[in-house]
Amino acid sequence: MKRDTESFHPWEYFLFALATLGMLIVCVCAGSVNIPIKETATIIWDAIWKLPMPEGVSDSIVLSVRLPRVICVAFVGASLSLCGGAMQGLLKNPLADGSTLGVSSGASLGAVIAIAFGITVPSLPFAGTMVMAMLFAFLSLIIILSLAYKLDFSLSTNTIILIGVIYSMFVSSILSLIITFASDKVKHITFWTMGSLQGTSYDNALVLLVALAGFGSVILGKARELNAFAVGEDVARNIGVDVRKVKFQILICVSALIGVCVSIGGTIGFVGLVTPHIIRLIVGPNHRRLLPASLFAGAIFLMFADLVARILLNPLELPIGVVTSFIGSIVFVYIFYRSRKAA
């Protein structure tokens, strides 16, 4: 039997994981106060084995502030990037992403409604915003795709992006309306529109990990189907893919993951657009390689963006969404021009 040449090799997993770990260490060490790698490693090591901590404030910076935040950033980046890669394959559209399609805006609307109207799930205080964000992400995706299908069955790039933009504007008008009426919660609500992972905890990291392990593994398991969708929905049907079922499964998982990310970190745009695009240039378009690579690269990219947000205007901190949108919009214009030129 010939060796499987299409899937991601163990050494490639190792390399990407190593790069992610490297970035994680850099991000934990660097910041408004730089902590040497050796000291950081000692603190983490001592914390794991419950050994006595060295004197100083470094341990609380590393353990209570930076480490949970950087882990959350990595998981959010990985999730958003995986979702972007999956949507770009499913819709055969290199510009598809939670933010360009308006799914992230939809999720933030759900989260804001939950805050403004005090919707909660008993015994799980943060679950109200999360469930609403997931629900609204899915509804948004269904609305956007139904509108796009009605206009243009082939779901061409321009149609779907235009509808995504219009939908995002519609959502932001409703957000403004809610803010007007719920002025006491303005600060809390503004957080969702900017996107930030400041003050995230280990609990948040655990929720993100569970969501990524659950929904992410379903998406990763659909790599072959996504390859077929990336060539065309009719081709997918012809080679034996149960188009309706697989599409529904992927859409559910993508909106659930985006919903969880938005409920914890707010709307962080363009991560799902930038990383799969760059990764496609390195590992090719095959989703069996593209999806796992995007997962790691998304984590690396967002950790880097978060680091820039923290240290660029030190001691002032930028919202992470500002950094990703700045990079993302440049990449967006580049892809758009390139695809128009090719057409």
Next chain:
Amino acid sequence: MLEIENLTVGYGERTVVDDVSFSVRPGQWLMIVGPNGAGKSTVINAVSQNTCFTGTVRLSGTDIRKIRQQDFARRVGVLTQNHYVGYPFTVEEIVRMGRYAYAPGIFSKESGDDEELVERALELTGMEPLRKQSVLTLSGGELQRTFLAQIFAQNPKLLILDEPTNHLDLIYQQQVFDLIRDWIHEGPRAVMSVVHDLSLARAYGTDALLLDRGRIASYGAIDDVLSAENLKSVYGMDVYAWMQKMLSQWEEAEEALPLRLKQA
């Protein structure tokens, strides 16, 4: 192999295909012909895409509405006329996708069969030398041959083609049709295709279904169906006279050639 009984398809109030019955047996290449709007592609889509229809469509005795997509793909290959690929997949990756129906799970391992059929499909279609090339760099003919290889890798018993060589140069038309004719002879296989070009239909088909405004005008052996009278009544013109006039231009040109060369 494929039996279609009383097939009727309508869009809203309009009936596009009206009470059409025919069958495809092993060894046959059934050409579905007729003028624009006769319902040729609609018949094909009812079978290949399971669009809304009334009547029955049976594949080896089973109602196609009860066949899972995966099982359908193992038995039927479908080739459409246009392909737009936006991502730089290699020829080999596209062809390998044809094996999906045999091992759809992410952990399903490829069998020896998979490898052999992919290699054979690449060789048959002449795409072997281009196997590592990105499909974005291929010509229209090469791209169509790549998708034909994907279908060969699927190893179906029935091929359904919707104007497979519509935008292709003459050389590619000939290549693709020759490939399909050889493929039929390799086993108990059959082809059903929509072809606009009556000369191509006549050259390669064994049987024909002539449609006229959604109804069957004639059905049977190719020479009987494409008779002068049948074509005249459906197309509203003397197709035979037209074809001969077209051909005679070339004959005249050939006769005139030595004279012109002499003058030169």
